[in-house]
Amino acid sequence: MGLEEAFADEPAFVPYVAAGDPSIEASKAYVEALERGGADAIELGLPFSEPIAEGSTIQGAVVRALEAGMTPDRYFAFVEDLDVEVPIVCMTYYNLVYQYTHPETGEQGPRAFARRSAEAGIEGFVVVDLPAEEAGPLREACDEFDQDLVFIVAPTTRGDRLDRMADHVSGYVYVQARLGVTGAREDVSDQTEQSLARVADWSVPKAVGFGIKTGEHAERIVSAGADGVIVGSALVDIIADGHAAGDPTADVADRLEAKARELKAGALAGARAEAEQS
Amino acid sequence: MSTTKFGEYGGQYVPESLMPAIEELTDAYERYVLDNEDGFTDEFRERLADFGGRPLPLQHAESLSARYDTEVYLKREDLLHGGAHKLNNALGQVLLAKYMGKERIIAETGAGQHGTATAMAAAHLDMPCEIYMGETDIRRQRPNVFRMKINGAEITPVTTGRGTLKEAISETIRDWATTVERTHYVIGSVVGPAPFPSMVRDFQSVISEEARAQSREKEGRLPDAVVACAGGGSNTMGTFANFVDDDEVGLYAVEAGGSSLSVDEEEGVAPNSASLSTGDEGVLHGARTKLLQDSDGQIMESHSVSAGLDYAGVGPELAHLVDEGRVDAVNVDDDAALEAFHRLSQDEGVIPALETAHAFGYLEEHADELGEFVVVNVSGRGDKDLETVLEETEKRDLEVAPDMSVLREVSGGGL
Numbered sequence: 068m069g070l071e072e073a074f075a076d077e078p079a080f081v082p083y084v085a086a087g088d089p090s091i092e093a094s095k096a097y098v099e100a101l102e103r104g105g106a107d108a109i110e111l112g113l114p115f116s117e118p119i120a121e122g123s124t125i126q127g128a129v130v131r132a133l134e135a136g137m138t139p140d141r142y143f144a145f146v147e148d149l150d151v152e153v154p155i156v157c158m159t160y161y162n163l164v165y166q167y168t169h170p171e172t173g174e175q176g177p178r179a180f181a182r183r184s185a186e187a188g189i190e191g192f193v194v195v196d197l198p199a200e201e202a203g204p205l206r207e208a209c210d211e212f213d214q215d216l217v218f219i220v221a222p223t224t225r226g227d228r229l230d231r232m233a234d235h236v237s238g239y240v241y242v243q244a245r246l247g248v249t250g251a252r253e254d255v256s257d258q259t260e261q262s263l264a265r266v267a268d269w270s271v272p273k274a275v276g277f278g279i280k281t282g283e284h285a286e287r288i289v290s291a292g293a294d295g296v297i298v299g300s301a302l303v304d305i306i307a308d309g310h311a312a313g314d315p316t317a318d319v320a321d322r323l324e325a326k327a328r329e330l331k332a333g334a335l336a337g338a339r340a341e342a343e344q345s
Numbered sequence: 346m347s348t349t350k351f352g353e354y355g356g357q358y359v360p361e362s363l364m365p366a367i368e369e370l371t372d373a374y375e376r377y378v379l380d381n382e383d384g385f386t387d388e389f390r391e392r393l394a395d396f397g398g399r400p401l402p403l404q405h406a407e408s409l410s411a412r413y414d415t416e417v418y419l420k421r422e423d424l425l426h427g428g429a430h431k432l433n434n435a436l437g438q439v440l441l442a443k444y445m446g447k448e449r450i451i452a453e454t455g456a457g458q459h460g461t462a463t464a465m466a467a468a469h470l471d472m473p474c475e476i477y478m479g480e481t482d483i484r485r486q487r488p489n490v491f492r493m494k495i496n497g498a499e500i501t502p503v504t505t506g507r508g509t510l511k512e513a514i515s516e517t518i519r520d521w522a523t524t525v526e527r528t529h530y531v532i533g534s535v536v537g538p539a540p541f542p543s544m545v546r547d548f549q550s551v552i553s554e555e556a557r558a559q560s561r562e563k564e565g566r567l568p569d570a571v572v573a574c575a576g577g578g579s580n581t582m583g584t585f586a587n588f589v590d591d592d593e594v595g596l597y598a599v600e601a602g603g604s605s606l607s608v609d610e611e612e613g614v615a616p617n618s619a620s621l622s623t624g625d626e627g628v629l630h631g632a633r634t635k636l637l638q639d640s641d642g643q644i645m646e647s648h649s650v651s652a653g654l655d656y657a658g659v660g661p662e663l664a665h666l667v668d669e670g671r672v673d674a675v676n677v678d679d680d681a682a683l684e685a686f687h688r689l690s691q692d693e694g695v696i697p698a699l700e701t702a703h704a705f706g707y708l709e710e711h712a713d714e715l716g717e718f719v720v721v722n723v724s725g726r727g728d729k730d731l732e733t734v735l736e737e738t739e740k741r742d743l744e745v746a747p748d749m750s751v752l753r754e755v756s757g758g759g760l
Contacts, residue, residue, distance in 0.1 A: 115642075115643065116506075116613070116643040116644045117511065117515050117629060117630070117644050118515075119359075119360065119515045119518045119519060119522075119630070120360040120362075120519070120522065121519075122519070126505060130505075133643070138641050139641055139642075140641075160628075161358055161628045162627045162628040162629060162636075162638070162642040162644075163641065163642045163643075165626075165627060165628055165633075165642065166627060166638065166640070166641060166642030167641075167642070168640075195360055196358045196359055196360055196628070196631070197358060198357060198358070198359065198361055198364050200356075200357060201356050201357065201358055218361065219360070219361040219362075220361065221360075221361045221362035221364075221365075222362070223362055223364075223365040223366070223525065223526070224361060224362075224364070224365065225365065228364060228365070228368075243361065243362060246362055246522065246523055246524075246525065246526075247362070247519075247522055247523035248519045248522055248523065
């Protein structure tokens with residue numbers, strides 16, 4: 068199934084965690100807990116040493132995952148080993164795509180990365196530092212190996228750039244709720260509605276991320292017209308706190324599952340509110 | 346129109362939130378810098394002269410010329426206001442930010458030379474300024490930290506990674522992604538997404554514009570070789586830019602060989618900063634270029650005795666010129682750089698920055714291959730490095746190092 072289907076029936080809840088944070092085993096349990104909590108797709112971070120778009124929370128996740136030994140090949144094995152039904156989206160930075168060497172074909176670059184991703188059962192990518200202008204080679208590889216390529220629309224994205232992204236995007240569009248780097252916030256930005264309006268006529272579902280922390284945030288985002296919410300830092304905070312406290316993996320997984328339920332319930336409430344408005 | 350690529354290198358690999366700012370900057374670069382709209386270039390040149398002290402001499406180095414039996418000339422960028430070539434770029438970019446109507450300046454710094462130049466330019470042009478600096482670099486470049494603070498800049502320590510230039514650039518990009526609408530990011534070298542590599546080269550190319558004309562005045566011809574140190578590559582590109590089309594002029598980019606050219610893949614550490622000589626192609630900080638990276642594409646921690654060369658990437662245009670065979674990428678190790686530091690200080694009365702000392706280390710090892718007329722760029726002065734030089738000299742048995750025992754006699758304890 069394609070990524071679009073994750074948004075087909077009801078507003079989607081799309082969590083982000085970094086694969087391997089804080090260990091391979093715990094991370095696997097956390098991804099599975101998020102699915103139990105109601106995730107409709109999972110953005111699974113492949114950690115890169117220079118995460119320039121991330122705030123301190125996700126930088127911390129990336130450092131822990133790298134220290135746990137996560138590499139691109141271990142990442143694909145990790146995905147193959149996951150016991151989840153919902154689609155997995157690989158979120159990473161372009162140098163890892165560009166350098167990737169397929170272990171069997173020996174080919175290097177975006178085509179090798181897309182081939183290996185397809186083999187592992189991944190359904191698409193978000194490549195944070197790959198704007199539409201530089202995305203040609205990966206877009207072609209995605210078409211060949213039936214992968215979606217998600218783009219991020221920022222509050223500052225306008226005009227020609229929107230058109231260029233509309234040409235390349237598939238799966239869903241990631242609507243960045245506010246300027247800046249990733250990180251949970253106490254409030255939801257007013258920029259969200261304006262950003263949603265700019266992509267209103269795009270054919271793909273609109274998922275909003277950056278700063279969403281609570282079920283109430285999720286409700287407001289969905290009632291503003293989003294087809295889904297993406298939540299990273301609020302979940303990574305739970306992982307980081309559990310790791311710092313030395314809590315058992317099962318306890319942290321339970322907390323993640325509960326947080327996922329809250330966020331999914333918020334998204335569903337937002338859809339009801341939107342239906343009432345219209 | 347400016348180009349975003351140098352062969353296959355360069356481009357604009359940045360998060361989407363920065364793309365509009367980069368398009369705005371490209372437009373401003375083309376209008377003000379390339380087309381002199383509103384007299385931008387005239388004002389820039391005037392300020393470089395009155396505030397910066399340009400033009401700067403091309404000085405005949407008598408002792409070195411005798412030592413190597415070749416005519417050695419020093420392009421004295423160490424005499425630029427602030428003590429390094431960095432002001433050429435910082436002044437240009439802060440002035441451009443003013444023309445663009447931006448209200449705030451941010452910058453990263455490694456050795457602190459770019460940070461001090463930016464802080465000076467921002468004070469000169471009355472712009473608020475915040476400098477990101479790795480905590481390792483804050484420790485090893487204290488004098489420059491004082492200078493930035495004294496010029497009124499805010500210093501924000503960067504604690505991630507090894508706390509050097511790479512992390513400082515990443516953190517400055519994060520700030521820019523948050524504040525892009527009113528802030529200009531004054532990048533310190535010919536790195537980053539287009540148009541930065543071209544724009545920084547253009548601001549720095551005043552070095553070779555002067556050096557080329559001065560070569561003709563002094564020797565009646567162009568040099569056989571032009572030598573400059575290379576970290577990110579801004580003094581390098583500035584020193585080479587106006588010679589690139591002169592095929593008879595050899596161009597030598599001298600990188601930091603550190604303590605070894607090998608890499609420790611397990612630890613993710615390269616004990617050098619020789620990305621042109623030993624790196625391979627990848628994408629970092631907005632550009633495709635040559636990088637120190639492991640086989641997965643994770644960026645290595647570089648190392649050099651010189652903080653200003655300590656960077657895992659290099660300017661994309663320089664990477665392209667090396668691939669084209671136009672620029673020779675060479676390197677010298679920490680020991681040779683320290684030797685050269687002492688030699689230039691003693692023989693010519695010029696205390697160079699440790700970055701600059703690498704260029705003279707190469708001259709010492711390869712002067713006989715460089716022809717009869719050599720220009721070396723003295724990219725900066727060495728005052729900021731004196732503590733490091735004392736420490737590093739103590740660890741080694743260097744033939745040319747001065748006897749510093751007077752310090753021990755006076756203070757009654759170590760250095």
